[in-house]
Amino acid sequence: MEAEGHEVKVAFGRWPDVPEKYQRFAHYIGSDFEVKLHAIQTRLFDTHGFGSKGATREFLKWAEEYKPNLLWLHNLHGYYINVEMLFDWIKKHPEMQVKWTLHDCWAFTGHCSHFSFVQCDEWKIRCENCSQMRSYPSCYLRGNVGKNYDRKHNAFTGVPNMTLVTPSKWLAELTRQSFLKEYSVEVHYNTIDLGIFKPTASDFRERLRATDKLIVLGVANVWNNRKGLDDFYELARMLNSQALIVLVGLTKKQMKSLLPNMRGFERTNSPQELAELYTTADVFVNPTYEDNYPTVNLEAQACGTPVIAYDAGGTKETLNLKESRVVPVGEIEELYQGVMKMRDNKFKNMGGGGTAPSR
Structure with missing residues (x-):
């Protein structure tokens, strides 16, 4: 101005x-x-x-x-x-x-x-x-x-x-x-810096020891039940060892209670590192129960990663990739099915023909 x-x-x-x-x-x-x-x-x-x-x-x-x-x-x-x-x-x-x-x-x-x-x-x-x-x-x-x-x-x-x-x-x-x-x-929709949030190569998959797994990412400033933390625990139990859930923004106390197929990071102050994580993930999951216009969904999609989210607040207004979708709030089974469809598509594209695990 x-x-x-x-x-x-x-x-x-x-x-x-x-x-x-x-x-x-x-x-x-x-x-x-x-x-x-x-x-x-x-x-x-x-x-x-x-x-x-x-x-x-x-x-x-x-x-x-x-x-x-x-x-x-x-x-x-x-x-x-x-x-x-x-x-x-x-x-x-x-x-x-x-x-x-x-x-x-x-x-x-x-x-x-x-x-x-x-x-x-x-x-x-x-x-x-x-x-x-x-x-x-x-x-x-x-x-x-x-x-x-x-x-x-x-x-x-x-x-x-x-x-x-x-x-x-x-x-x-x-x-x-x-x-x-x-x-x-x-x-007026919030915007993000597309000079930072874009497909960004990294060695995160190797560092996470998940070269053969589906990586599910979640990001929040504060993790609690309203942000869907408990739902991530349930999703981790449903996915078992065939996928790795990575959460960014956890406290040290929360990181101690993660399940075997979960990895946690404290809040990162590096947008570059966050873009690397978004790009590494196969799917970004946002199970928030209330939100206005979650820009994390924009950031993930700008890095080429599709989003599966609860249909809360203005969430559906943030989706712009063909593969991204919303599911009813609190319907963890539909969240799980959406993630498994992403997994099947990933292995199909790799020539592996993956199938959903039994539970």
Whole structure:
């Protein structure tokens, strides 16, 4: 945008260590102390998004002096800003164009950022009884779900010049069913760096000692039941020794509990290494129970590896290879059959004519 003659600033909370080349763009909101205080208030009283008053006051003073023509919002949850104060300031500047990219559902619920896993639809009317109080943003003492819903509704509605942006048609449709339905919604898919994620040769197959096996890959920032970790264990039992499951993003504790036909890696900070793993795999499996627009599916396919995934959220919108497919959420048997079809095709192409194993 600078190259087109615009002046640009990025205001953000958390992790203030900004690389030197970006420092002239950056404005850090708040402090580590205020983030921790906001988090403690959330844990005790379920007031996520309504703390950080001092940090927000200071930021809004800076924003008032900067006077942006366009304000582009992203995630407002994360213990760093007070959303009521922010939107009160926004509404006082009706001439300012506002865009808000939603990356999850937190903006229109009374507590959670996702609700597909628990199949809740209270958000369509008014959240009152949340079954996910211990999920992000966690609260362990007193829930405040109904009041949170009302406060968000009052804060986020009535902005005269705001457009919502979502990375999937799935999330766009949810916003149209929520109290944000007064706003127009644009869908802009997330993209990946095709200069990095492309077919990339490596010796990973040899290092994994899997030259004669089907390699099934899974990648996540955090592995838990919502991401399908238990389903991977079940899939490993079904596949037995004829396939190797490789999971990236595990903790040291999780790696100790892997089955014999599973291998684990901690989170990698090397996109190049990740591209090598994607390319090595015969199939990428994504058994997530809830997601907006999983870019890991894009990365795997860009490296030439087909995807089999649960039909959760905007997952089907990410599939672009002919061999990729979705299966119903939680249907491990269909996941298994899809993987075995990949195996049969692999050995058929090699002239081996593989068959599905007995269980």
